[in-house]
Amino acid sequence: MPDPNRIWTAALIVIGDEILSGRTQDRNVAQIATWLNVQGIRLAEVRVVADDQPAIVEAVNILRARNDYLFTTGGIGPTHDDITVDAIAAALGVEVIVHPKARAVLESYYETRGGLTDARLRMARVPDGASLIENRMSGAPGIRHGNIFIMAGVPSITAGMLEALTGTLEGGSPLLATTIGCWVAESEVADLLGKTERAHEGCQIGSYPFFREGRTGANFVVRSTDQARLDACVSALTYALEQGGWPVHPGGI
Amino acid sequence: MPDPNRIWTAALIVIGDEILSGRTQDRNVAQIATWLNVQGIRLAEVRVVADDQPAIVEAVNILRARNDYLFTTGGIGPTHDDITVDAIAAALGVEVIVHPKARAVLESYYETRGGLTDARLRMARVPDGASLIENRMSGAPGIRHGNIFIMAGVPSITAGMLEALTGTLEGGSPLLATTIGCWVAESEVADLLGKTERAHEGCQIGSYPFFREGRTGANFVVRSTDQARLDACVSALTYALEQGGWPVHPGGI
Structure with missing residues (x-):
């Protein structure tokens, strides 16, 4: 029988000099x-690594071993700085091959767009043994190899690939979260938060302070995989905060 | 004599369940x-790790050894989920102490804000041997220990801490970058980009495609620490693109 308390984990490797140089704001995490x-x-866990084969190989081999799934984003385009497929094949110790179905997808996509050049054919290359992830936005597909999912760097393309994968991966109970907010300095309620978390097994309380319109506030996010435990913890926290004189804003501020 | 070609590197550890849960969009990278x-x-390199001591200790010890500097963001507030200082002290094998100057800063900051409680005093705790980084936005200071810089999670507070550090760290030549853009599919110019990069030592060309207003375009970022080399590479790339029939937009699209 499957263990209902088993936690399924994934890691993500964001590949790209453009994130490390500060040029591009990552949205994929x-x-x-x-x-x-x-x-x-x-x-x-997440790692951001440069367009550098040894860095990618190291991250791939550590993270795929200790997580159920490994996702990567970036570096699967047609240009010289797109080295993700070669690096992952090297990490797995397999050859890079041209995937026949990916080639057919690209031939069809580029039929009215100037034809399939050598550069474009690079996007049909996969680590040997891989299958494809549908790209609903543009031509080049994503790639799956065992527990590794190789996705695009452009967030809207990755969104389409995630949509294509929805419901196909085995997981556990979804992590549920409820947010409440108060106009309070988190340091005033630190003890109250810690005590409430300790009293509610299976729940975590995160505290996220902010400064807005010259005032100090904080949002408190309660997370659990169990709806009843989550609700009990949120009720207890709400009661404690309001008893302390801080009106609670459901949904956060 | 210092080596003018020496590359100085830093790593960053983003600490926080709120980034890994997708609740908060990171801005600190x-x-x-x-x-x-x-x-x-x-x-x-960047790693995003959970509020989990073994994960933080592992990342700190690997990344501080192989980079000139290590920065961390997040987990230095007053609440139970703020464990960065304890985890870094554990990684370094030193005690956590209350820093007298940090205590004085907090006493003064909270004098008109309800006084220095035990929870607030947590923000004066540092790994033994640390010095402080001025916080120009709020009370609790950042922390420096050797080549480790412990910063806030709230981006505006980290911005003030970076300002306080500006010009105090030894580095090499700043990395310069110039961006140009074209309404072209990057796959059409992949060979041209690779050839131009190979012909210009000390320069890297990054290619960043986008889809906008129903059209395909790409920005090309040329990076180098040498202004003359950078300019020569940008000129050559601009010439090659325009010869190919793609008008170049200086500064990117």
């Missing part, structure tokens, strides 16, 4: 994390 | 990367 939560899989 | 470029230091 939040997008993939949110999608994984719904699949009942927890994003356990 | 891009902010710190951009700031490091100006200091002549390259952001070489």
